Amino acid sequence: MNEYEKEEPASRRDFLCGAAQQAAGAAIILAFGEQLVAFSEAAAGETAATAEASAGVPYDPLKHRYLYLIDVAKCIGCGACVRACALENDVPDNHFRTWVERYMVSRTGEVTTDSPNGGKDGFEPLLTGQDITKAFFVPKLCNHCSQSPCVQLCPVGASYRSPDGLILVDEKRCIGCGYCVQACPYGSRFIHPETHTASKCTLCYHRITKGMLPACVQACPTGARRFGDTQRPGDEVTEIVASSPVRILKPEMNTEPNCYYLGLSQEVR
Amino acid sequence: MEHTKHLWRAFLILLVLGVAGIFVRHFLIPESFGEQGFYRYTSLGEFKEKPVIHGAVGSCTSCHQEIADTKTAGKHASVSCEVCHAPESVHAAGGQKIADMPTNPSHTLCATCHQFLEARPKEFPQVDVTQHLIDLGVMAKGEAIPDGACIVCHQPHTL
Numbered sequence A: 001m002n003e004y005e006k007e008e009p010a011s012r013r014d015f016l017c018g019a020a021q022q023a024a025g026a027a028i029i030l031a032f033g034e035q036l037v038a039f040s041e042a043a044a045g046e047t048a049a050t051a052e053a054s055a056g057v058p059y060d061p062l063k064h065r066y067l068y069l070i071d072v073a074k075c076i077g078c079g080a081c082v083r084a085c086a087l088e089n090d091v092p093d094n095h096f097r098t099w100v101e102r103y104m105v106s107r108t109g110e111v112t113t114d115s116p117n118g119g120k121d122g123f124e125p126l127l128t129g130q131d132i133t134k135a136f137f138v139p140k141l142c143n144h145c146s147q148s149p150c151v152q153l154c155p156v157g158a159s160y161r162s163p164d165g166l167i168l169v170d171e172k173r174c175i176g177c178g179y180c181v182q183a184c185p186y187g188s189r190f191i192h193p194e195t196h197t198a199s200k201c202t203l204c205y206h207r208i209t210k211g212m213l214p215a216c217v218q219a220c221p222t223g224a225r226r227f228g229d230t231q232r233p234g235d236e237v238t239e240i241v242a243s244s245p246v247r248i249l250k251p252e253m254n255t256e257p258n259c260y261y262l263g264l265s266q267e268v269r
Numbered sequence B: 001m002e003h004t005k006h007l008w009r010a011f012l013i014l015l016v017l018g019v020a021g022i023f024v025r026h027f028l029i030p031e032s033f034g035e036q037g038f039y040r041y042t043s044l045g046e047f048k049e050k051p052v053i054h055g056a057v058g059s060c061t062s063c064h065q066e067i068a069d070t071k072t073a074g075k076h077a078s079v080s081c082e083v084c085h086a087p088e089s090v091h092a093a094g095g096q097k098i099a100d101m102p103t104n105p106s107h108t109l110c111a112t113c114h115q116f117l118e119a120r121p122k123e124f125p126q127v128d129v130t131q132h133l134i135d136l137g138v139m140a141k142g143e144a145i146p147d148g149a150c151i152v153c154h155q156p157h158t159l
């Protein structure tokens, strides 16, 4: 129950109630009509209470459009972001809403990658036995794509793109079929072992709507992760994305991600 | 006309089915579905109501201004308190302390950022923790790193 529920001025329900009462000839319709009236009254009561409870929370999803920026050169692979995300969102063990990958590239171009426990406990020194010439960490999370395959194929309308530009899963609608988990080119989704519904990064919707930073961004000690809003005048992240050589992951998928990477090496998949 | 009765029957059945269909649809399609798109718009509000675990930026300073000032003057200025300690929600609620804030003196916490790794940016301060302790004579080769080894010399708040 929240401020997103609003009173419908002249809903189908009200119309039906009126119509049903007028059509007094058919007893069966009257029977339905009575139930409909009772139903609409209950709904109206709820809406009034909701409006009161949420007065003073002036967040309008239509006035924001979020984006995310990752500066690969700054990431030290500490995993603070992964730990913060898990605590903030009660992410089950061995599942990740965000994670950090390590890339080690040899002189001959061999790429070694690892992400032990999603980088949650940090990284141990790794000997690849190769002449490593380039090594870096790449934080990953849901790209909140503008053209997201997960939303397109959800059969029940549980996955959606919100007006503020986030890809979210309505837990109450999700039937746990797992199509979206397979469809996501970035591996950003998983089926929650307890709820058996699809689960994923929400960019900490419960925080950003209160003006706070997503937990991962706040936890990052080096500023490798940044969060912006294109609708905020003078937004720094929007400015960086607009004026710097940023890249997105898997552009060939045409998903139009809203997570941008600064200094991303071409080995990253 | 002898067929009128049939027509009326068919009409009535269709009417009943139609009304029943509208009625059932009402229960199957949740409120606010389709308001902004092919989804339940009210679910956005449900996301908003999830509990906040980590405090807002600067929420620790309302009680711990002194430590915050010390830390801000040092090299750990950009490290959020909750990264090394714990989320605010385990320690305070509604402006009141509810439990002690954990501290973690283990070298493994320091090592998550400062253990030398090839993949870390070169300019970031890092050290091979084991070798460093051997060089200092704190421990011998092959020994386990003693607990709290780092903070004997390095104070995280005043660095």
Ligand code: SF4
Binding pocket: A074, A075, A076, A077, A078, A079, A080, A081, A082, A100, A137, A139, A219, A220, A221, A222, A223, A224, A225
């Ligand atoms: S907290 Fe920042 S520096 Fe540490 S692993 Fe995450 S993105 Fe990298």
